Amino acid sequence: MKLAAAIFIVLILSAGLYNSYKKYKNGLLLSSFLAFHFLIGLMVIMGAFFLLFE
Numbered sequence: 001m002k003l004a005a006a007i008f009i010v011l012i013l014s015a016g017l018y019n020s021y022k023k024y025k026n027g028l029l030l031s032s033f034l035a036f037h038f039l040i041g042l043m044v045i046m047g048a049f050f051l052l053f054e
Helices: 002-025 031-052
Strands: none
Touching: 002 031
């Protein structure tokens, strides 16, 4: 069950990061917000895998 939760979290987060990157490429998003979103995403992924391997 933990594996399914970790995979789900990573998939949802990847979709959000991809959407933010598309907005950044179209000029609709500042690079600082993209970097902030990326850092928050990394922290969430690290937390998901911490829970997975706990």
